Amino acid sequence: MKVAVVGTGYVGLVVGACLAESGNDVLCVDKDEAKVRMLRRGKSPIYEPGIEDLLRRNKAEGRLSFTTDLAKAVRQSTIIFIAVGTPQGEDGSADLQHVMGVARDIARAMNGYKVIVDKSTVPVGTAAKVREIIRRETTHPFSVVSNPEFLKQGAAVEDFMKPDRVVIGAEDEQAAELMVALHKPFTRTGAPIMVMDCASAELAKYAANAILATKISFMNEIANICDLFGADVDHVRKAVGSDRRIGTSFLFPGVGYGGSCFPKDVKALTKFSSDKKYDFKILKAVDAVNEFQKRVIVKKIDAHFGNSLKGKTIAVWGLAFKPKTDDMREAPAIPIIEALLAKGAKVQAYDPEAMKVAKGIFGSKVSFSAKNYDAVKGADALVVVTEWQEFREPDFARMKKLMRSPVIFDGRNIYQREQMKTLGFTYFSIGR
Numbered sequence: 001m002k003v004a005v006v007g008t009g010y011v012g013l014v015v016g017a018c019l020a021e022s023g024n025d026v027l028c029v030d031k032d033e034a035k036v037r038m039l040r041r042g043k044s045p046i047y048e049p050g051i052e053d054l055l056r057r058n059k060a061e062g063r064l065s066f067t068t069d070l071a072k073a074v075r076q077s078t079i080i081f082i083a084v085g086t087p088q089g090e091d092g093s094a095d096l097q098h099v100m101g102v103a104r105d106i107a108r109a110m111n112g113y114k115v116i117v118d119k120s121t122v123p124v125g126t127a128a129k130v131r132e133i134i135r136r137e138t139t140h141p142f143s144v145v146s147n148p149e150f151l152k153q154g155a156a157v158e159d160f161m162k163p164d165r166v167v168i169g170a171e172d173e174q175a176a177e178l179m180v181a182l183h184k185p186f187t188r189t190g191a192p193i194m195v196m197d198c199a200s201a202e203l204a205k206y207a208a209n210a211i212l213a214t215k216i217s218f219m220n221e222i223a224n225i226c227d228l229f230g231a232d233v234d235h236v237r238k239a240v241g242s243d244r245r246i247g248t249s250f251l252f253p254g255v256g257y258g259g260s261c262f263p264k265d266v267k268a269l270t271k272f273s274s275d276k277k278y279d280f281k282i283l284k285a286v287d288a289v290n291e292f293q294k295r296v297i298v299k300k301i302d303a304h305f306g307n308s309l310k311g312k313t314i315a316v317w318g319l320a321f322k323p324k325t326d327d328m329r330e331a332p333a334i335p336i337i338e339a340l341l342a343k344g345a346k347v348q349a350y351d352p353e354a355m356k357v358a359k360g361i362f363g364s365k366v367s368f369s370a371k372n373y374d375a376v377k378g379a380d381a382l383v384v385v386t387e388w389q390e391f392r393e394p395d396f397a398r399m400k401k402l403m404r405s406p407v408i409f410d411g412r413n414i415y416q417r418e419q420m421k422t423l424g425f426t427y428f429s430i431g432r
């Protein structure tokens with residue numbers, strides 16, 4: 001099929017590359033000329049495992065190309081994905097200006113029947129609004145489809161290639177059939193393709209992210225209660241997770257959730273519910289707990305040093321909002337580092353992939369280390385903020401020699417308490 005994908009960010013690039021991989025002709029569009037130039041050279045502007053291989057192969061085989069010319073992409077495609085950002089607006093709502101702008105530009109370039117797909121995460125009712133905008137601009141026939149994306153950064157290619165399910169919100173059979181055919185190659189292991197109305201598809205995406213965020217905030221509160229009562233959240237988590245009605249995933253407490261999705265999607269669902277005079281009480285609490293949780297580790301650090309961090313050197317391992325990405329949007333590392341700096345501490349930070357992004361955020365306020373062990377040199381304490389694989393089994397003896405004092409604040413509970421004690425570290429974690 002002839003496909004266009006507008007927006008080559010964490011979602012659009014993966015969608016475009018994976019659809020090319022399954023044999024479609026894909027033209028990806030971005031307004032960012034520098035990004036398009038990079039992509040044309042076969043380089044990915046983002047870090048995402050597996051993406052560069054897909055780019056190289058499908059570009060070489062002529063199935064994947066990149067342009068800034070949206071009109072050209074529309075003219076030569078039947079299915080056009082809108083995968084631009086829907087950032088948080090000032091009042092917590094999803095800012096739809098990019099989606100609506102692209103919808104209008106698509107309509108103006110149409111030269112025949114097109115399926116316009118909302119891939120971006122958009123509030124309930126957006127497909128209807130997109131349909132209205134396009135109807136005003138063109139006399140050509142078209143369908144609008146809502147096809148929310150459930151991939152997770154760090155495993156985005158794998159998630160798209162082997163989805164748990166594909167959700168298609170469609171108002172007519174022709175568009176539904178085209179979308180089902182497009183996704184068939186990805187569901188051969190039996191994952192369901194669910195066709196429903198657009199409003200349900202739009203809400204399914206927010207409901208999924210909201211449940212995941214709720215699980216995280218809930219376990220963070222359980223961990224805080226563990227701290228108060230001397231219980232161990234690892235035992236609680238395992239006992240709870242072995243109940244099949246609950247499941248083991250997303251029960252890990254930590255420094256709060258971040259990223260470009262959970263924070264904004266929780267707020268947007270709360271906001272569009274309140275627009276209909278519905279008070280989404282649970283989600284307000286989920287958001288408030290998350291804000292609180294980002295400060296828990298800083299409070300522990302502050303307390304250990306007698307509320308006097310002035311002149312202390314704190315090493316930070318992990319800056320990205322989660323492992324295997326360079327994305328720092330809403331990363332808990334940001335408020336944690338800002339709080340440490342505000343208390344007069346010196347911060348030495350390291351991340352395997354997010355250093356470039358972090359330098360853009362903190363500039364010279366933070367000292368960035370080329371290697372993880374460089375960051376702990378002369379440090380009064382280490383804080384683990386992101387659980388990258390390479391932090392899990394470090395050379396503790398080497399660290400102990402390098403650090404001014406052997407103190408670890410483990411914001412992701414990746415080390416064993418007994419082991420830390422045996423090795424002679426003063427060790428703090430979350431809920432243990």
Ligand SMILES: NC(=O)c1ccc[n+]([C@@H]2O[C@H](COP(=O)([O-])OP(=O)(O)OC[C@H]3O[C@@H](n4cnc5c(N)ncnc54)[C@H](O)[C@@H]3O)[C@@H](O)[C@H]2O)c1
Nearest residue numbers: 007008009010011030031032084085086098120121149153
């Ligand atoms: N990041 C995720 O893990 C994830 C997962 C599922 C859904 N989503 C949703 O997918 C959407 C995109 O998210 P993302 O993380 O890929 O965003 P992103 O910011 O990484 O990428 C958006 C891209 O769109 C481009 N763009 C903006 N306006 C444009 C225009 N008018 N014409 C052409 N290109 C334009 C930008 O230059 C950018 O490259 C959001 O709605 C998000 O909520 C994201």
